[in-house]
Amino acid sequence: MxxxxxxxxxxxxxxxxxxxxxxxxxxxxxxxxxxxxxxxxxxxxxxxxxxxxxxxxxxxxxxxxxxxxxxxxxxxxxxxxxxxxxxxxxxxxxxxERRLDNVVYRLGFSASRSEARQVVSHKQILVNGNCVNIASYLVKPGDRIAVDETCRNHLRIKGAMESAMRRSFPSWLEVDPVSLSGTFVSFPDRADLPADYNENLIVELYSK
CATH class of the missing domain: 1.10.1050.10 (Ribosomal protein S4/S9, N-terminal domain)
Structure with a gap:
């Protein structure tokens, strides 16, 4: 890849x-x-x-x-x-935002999206109880994402969660820091996404 x-x-x-x-x-x-x-x-x-x-x-x-x-x-x-x-x-x-690597990052299971991609590819993430190692997997509302039980003591994952807890989690996610799991509650609204993104410029660029 x-x-x-x-x-x-x-x-x-x-x-x-x-x-x-x-x-x-x-x-x-x-x-x-x-x-x-x-x-x-x-x-x-x-x-x-x-x-x-x-x-x-x-x-x-x-x-x-x-x-x-x-x-x-x-x-x-x-x-x-x-x-x-x-x-x-x-x-x-x-x-x-629905990409699995992004959701893993948003849930605080990794310190960055590139690290989240590595965590996913190393088969450390479960989606609805099943191992998913495809970073581009699109998460759906109601899906439960969790760190595999054998990996919950990894220092990088625990450190990332501690850092994430000092900040806020997105409103469209429910996070359980103790069990290192979370639920993708709903699709994010535009108001929940970064305000400095101007997606209209991208639409105009690809429409030329």
Whole structure:
């Protein structure tokens, strides 16, 4: 499976936004955005005039990189969202939030989405009591997601949950920190998703 192996902090600096790709580091003063709030590379501090296309592209790249997807995967989600009833942009965000690796991250079972993908692929996650090792598996309302009993004492998982408990959990999830399990209650509303996402720019970009 194709993956990005470069610097994650470089992606945040390129998008000039926190993508939360490095777990707890993103919430500390060691975050790259806090220390070097300009683009990466030799000419990162130059002021660039961004075209209309560039504005659309940067928004797509920001959301695509936040969910740790490559272009083909992201485009497939967009095409699926466009075939669904409702608003295409909102459908796209809901599909991304339904990915199992994202739900595992939101539940606090991992410190980042890339770590969540690893946890899922290593068969440490159960969905309705069955082992699922496909990160792109789409979770449905009512599904119960839990850490496998043999993995509940792993320090990385326990540490991630402790960090998540210091913050708030999404309203569309029910979390039991003691048993390291949770329920996907409902699809998230647009108001529950990050306000700095402008999904309409992505729709316009792919519609050109």
């Amino acid at each position: 194709a993956r990005y192996f470069g610097s994650k902090c470089r992606l945040c600096r390129r998008e000039a936004a926190k993508l939360f790709l490095k777990g707890e580091k993103c919430f500390s003063d060691k975050c790259a955005i806090e220390r070097r709030n300009y683009g990466p590379g030799l000419h990162g501090q130059r002021r660039r005039k961004v075209s209309d296309y560039g504005v659309h592209l940067r928004e797509k790249q920001k959301i695509k990189r936040t969910y740790c997807l490559l272009e083909k995967q992201f485009r497939n989600y967009f095409e699926k969202a466009s075939r669904m009833s409702g608003v295409t942009g909102e459908n796209l965000l809901v599909l991304l």
